[in-house]
Amino acid sequence: MPDSSSGEVAERKRHSFLVDAVIRLLKEKPLGTIGLVITLLLLFTGIFADFLAPYGMNEVDAGPSLLGPSPGFWLGTDNMGRDLLSRIIFGARISVIVGLSASAAATFLSVVIGILSGYISGKFDLLVQRFIDGWMCLPPLIILILIISVTGAGMWPIIIIMGIGGGIGSTRLIRSAVIAVRENVYVQAAVAIGCPTTRILTRHILPNIMAPIIILFSIQVPSMIMGEASLSFLGFGIPAPAPSWGGMLSGSARSYMFLAPWMAIWPGLALSTVVYGVNMFGDAVRDILDPRLRGGIGRYGIRAKKEVPRKK
């Protein structure tokens, strides 16, 4: 008869890492689950916008202009008679594309700079870090506005520029993770057996900093969505007829906001819900990936006793 402890270990290994993470999310993170649902809903809306939207995104005179919420036009229409619901559904697609691609670009850039700067260290690290210090001294939104006024507005310029900006700003997180991993014995062993540096970086360092990379990505997504909206609101983002949520809140929405407040309500509500959901989901992912933040005494399913008495 096998002893009970080994049986327990075998049982724990039943699920793969990913399934395990999802189960923990559903079981222990009610807010994270809400976030997951909102995130999935955003992805679904973004991908299937063509099938979900009752009207085209720029279909002028789909209905009477400035119509309040009513059957047929659930969220009302804007000053050009475009259906707001359809525009918000298509706006989800813009947010998905910008959020994911800009975050991917930013994460990629921070990983490249962070790994090089953290592993090579020395003079190179010093130079890179001073460059980043200088970069951090400039307000990000203003830099973005400056660069976009050079390149011209549009979806791809914004993705690339926000990707670069966000990437430079967050290399430190990766760098500190690399510095911690670099000191491990297995890295020294790899150096000792004559591994080329590229192999050490990709096969030994990179897999061991996956957790901060995923965390970084999950932090970036909502801030990129918000960044695009802010830029579009200021008129430096995705140009007008495209249904960007930020752009929908500026221009005509602001001129008609007293006559047709729904024009100014729905895009903002959509934006807030999405940023809220993606943030909540990202937080839960971070809590699950980072053992130090698990709460309790560091193990799932076991909660620490209250250490702080409330009253004497």
Added chain:
Amino acid sequence: MRNYIIKRLLLVIPTLFVFTLMVFIVIRFIPGSVVDLIAAQLARVGVPPDRAAVAHNLGLDVPIYVQYGRWLGNLIMHGDLGNSLWRNTPVLEEILNRWPVTLELGLLGLIISQIIALPIGIFSALRQDTWGDYIGRSFAIMCIAVPGFWLATLVIVFPSIWWGYMAPIIYTPFTEDPIANLQMFIIPAVVLGMAMAGGTMRMTRTMMLEVLRQDYIRTAWAKGLRERAVIIRHALKNALIPVVTIIGGQVPIMIGGAVIIEQIFCLPGLGRLTIDAVMFRDYPLIIGIMLFFGVGLLFINLVVDLTYSFLDPRVHYK
């Protein structure tokens, strides 16, 4: 300590100058040169435009490295940032006229964000994993999630629809009429403060949770101190150190927020000046503002770093 400050300044100032050089070059690539804009303006009022003369008057007819050299020389020798291309007023004067507005907005926003964030963050930590905590954390993320420009639109639209209330739109300096000034600033400051409160609130909660598990807190309880003394004197002071960092880190984001808020509430601050400068291709003004922000943030970060040694006697700078 003094050596530390000098070392930091020596390291960052060269970087800042590299950045000004980069900005100097980059802004020349903004489509639509200021010379064309001014020539068009002249043509509109009936003066025959002479591009060469306009460019010469603005000092834009020489190669760009000469322009940068002149600019840098003037800055170092006379502390002069040049003149605005459109109004011909000194850039420094323009900035100094506008920056009290942004400073007031930022300071009020900062105060409001701390008033919102600290109590909720502490409460959340003390009641970890209860409904109160969930509501507090949801509120924190809501502060981050709700974009300032949307919140600002809502607080302009709804009071006016429901109560016919409009926020004042004519700027009065604080020194002339403090009450009218605050009436104008309070709503924008709350909107700005809300956006900043989220991050601080979460940081306060996390750090309080960590500190509350420390041995010295158990000792404090064991000594029989009252709850208030344990939480404020022993836990909060230690938890606040990283919170101060996050306040420092929020300043650049706050400036971005101020750009948007000033635009919406018609406040004549640096944010609007920036947008105008970019729109009108006022090169010296753009550079001046960037340098002003850069030096300002450099200074703030330094002050934030030095606050640590005040809050935490273990920290020493060498």
